[in-house]
Amino acid sequence: MSEGHAFPYQRIVDDLRTEIITGNLTFGEKLPSENTLAQRYGTTRPTVRRALALLKAEGLVTTRQGQGVFVRPKPRVRLLISGSNYRTHREAGLPGFNAQVREQGMSPEQRIRDVATLDAPAEIAHRLELDQNAQVVVRRRTFLVDGLPIALCDSYYPAALAADTVITQPRRIKGGVYALIEDPDGPIRRQVSHSVEDLICRMPTREETTELNLMPGVPVVRVIRTVYDSENRPLEVQESTVAADSHEFRYEVKMR
Structure with a gap:
């Protein structure tokens, strides 16, 4: 031996x-x-x-x-976070996740799990700068790559912003929600300006392990992104739980 x-x-x-x-x-x-x-x-x-x-x-x-x-198939998605990247995908009429997955030769899919109007959780209300007991619209989705689930994404919008728009409906939105928000002829007509992201690593819950088909011992990353418009007003809080073994994050920040 x-x-x-x-x-x-x-x-x-x-x-x-x-x-x-x-x-x-x-x-x-x-x-x-x-x-x-x-x-x-x-x-x-x-x-x-x-x-x-x-x-x-x-x-x-x-x-x-x-x-x-x-x-075991294990797609690894490299997500580049930058302003120029965002604009490139917006001009192409594609949500950022879908565009970046396709650029890497894989097949993206977003499945809507639920769309609902509810009282804003305390953390979400704070990030959206809403009053206590204000309502939000949440769109819950599962992101898949080549048919395999890699992320759970819940996007919260102020109910006043989303009212009477397709954001409240359980169906896909052409170009994504940001396309609707920025549409100069649409109901909202606000410009997406910047975002702030917090990343928290932890072990998954039993439900997350099942939903993401995680192997034992694989952690998740909780990504909380707050998106602002050109007047520094929050538009969205996106809370994603992603499989740590399926993601690489890269941030490009212009310091001047």
């Missing part, structure tokens, strides 16, 4: 992990059967199962009942 492999299953783990990371085993590819791996490594099926369980805990593989073990 070679140094560094004190346990029989460790060599299996190390070899398969390397093959996955280097791309020799590609996303969605089926791993050899337990019998095949046991013969290859001169060990037993229980030892192979232990190795596969570790790889599953690391988020590298997933099991399908009656089909076997597969390399």
Whole structure:
């Protein structure tokens, strides 16, 4: 037994992990059967199962009942936050998330989970500079990449801003909500100016683990974005819970 492999299953783990990371085993590819791996490594099926369980805990593989073990698809989205990026996507008539995912050769999707009018939670009211007991419209969505859920996004708008607009309706808005807000012939006619973002890392709730199909031990990032208009009035608070293993964030800030 070679140094560094004190346990029989460790060599299996190390070899398969390397093959996955280097791309020799590609996303969605089926791993050899337990019998095949046991013969290859001169060990037993229980030892192979232990190795596969570790790889599953690391988020590298997933099991399908009656089909076997597969390399887990794990799209990684690079999100660039900058004013020029925002304007480029707005001029193209695309929501920023959809545009950036497509630029990276993947397929974006936004599924509306719920649209409702409710009393503003205290934190949301504070960020939107609303009075206590003011109402907001919330649009709850799930963001997917190549069919896999990677983020839960709840966007809150002052009820007075969203009243009598499609923001209150459970359907997609062409170009996204910002296109509606900035439409010079539309009902709101305000210019999106800037945003402030807070990022908080934590472990997911049970519901978030289910909704995002997270593997054990994978944390989430709570992103709270407050969006302002050209007169520094808050337009939206966007609260997103994103899978930490599926996102990379990059911020470009012009200091002068």
